[in-house]
Amino acid sequence: MIVTSVDIPGPLVIEPKVFGDERGFFLESWNEGRFAEAGLDWTFVQDNHSRSAKGVLRGIHFQNPNPQGKLVRVVSGAVWDVAVDLRRSSPHYGQWFGLELSAANKKMFWVPPGFGHGFLTLEDGTDFLYKCTSLYDPSAEQSLQWNDPAVGIDWPLDGIEPQLSAKDREGTPFDQIRAYA
Numbered sequence: 001m002i003v004t005s006v007d008i009p010g011p012l013v014i015e016p017k018v019f020g021d022e023r024g025f026f027l028e029s030w031n032e033g034r035f036a037e038a039g040l041d042w043t044f045v046q047d048n049h050s051r052s053a054k055g056v057l058r059g060i061h062f063q064n065p066n067p068q069g070k071l072v073r074v075v076s077g078a079v080w081d082v083a084v085d086l087r088r089s090s091p092h093y094g095q096w097f098g099l100e101l102s103a104a105n106k107k108m109f110w111v112p113p114g115f116g117h118g119f120l121t122l123e124d125g126t127d128f129l130y131k132c133t134s135l136y137d138p139s140a141e142q143s144l145q146w147n148d149p150a151v152g153i154d155w156p157l158d159g160i161e162p163q164l165s166a167k168d169r170e171g172t173p174f175d176q177i178r179a180y181a
């Protein structure tokens with residue numbers, strides 16, 4: 001397992017060990033002991049799965065209170081996945097990091113509590129799976145406006161208009177969100 005930090009302290013890119021053979025492959029997507037040995041001492045209470053067509057954009061979502069840490073991965077298709085630092089105390093407040101997660105690259109991405117999360121699907125039939133460190137709390141959930149120039153996420157849209165939920169079409173501007181301390 002290879003664990004790589006990014007230019008914002010907190011989020012991590014995790015490349016699991018892949019055991020390939022003539023049948024296909026095997027990988028451990030979560031192993032409490034092995035991850036703890038790597039300093040990734042997380043406890044998950046909820047698993048989620050969403051499927052999207054190409055061009056769907058979900059996010060930027062976060063819960064405050066009850067922030068969720070998320071360990072995310074793609075098992076079919078591909079996404080451009082983004083984490084945004086929403087901690088006012090952070091020198092990186094408002095900064096984002098993005099990467100491609102795909103069935104092909106088998107990368108996983110740790111989005112810590114305190115960050116907003118979202119993704120744009122790059123292929124049809126994209127299955128997105130993730131583990132959460134706290135339960136879904138719709139009363140605490142917020143949606144940061146996905147294209148707020150104050151954050152300036154560089155989505156690989158290639159000129160397409162993303163498909164958004166009504167909630168995300170009405171996302172909150174960065175300067176009006178209930179951010180973390």
Ligand SMILES: Cc1cn([C@H]2C[C@H](O)[C@@H](COP(=O)(O)OP(=O)(O)O[C@H]3O[C@H](C)C(=O)[C@H](O)[C@H]3O)O2)c(=O)[nH]c1=O
Binds near residue numbers: 050070117
């Ligand atoms: C998130 C969630 C949703 N739901 C129900 C609520 C709605 O009736 C339906 C779709 O919810 P929503 O449109 O919020 O789903 P996404 O847009 O995929 O939301 C997720 O998208 C971004 C990428 C995230 O990081 C969050 O985990 C999550 O907010 O599922 C549940 O029952 N439990 C849940 O944990």
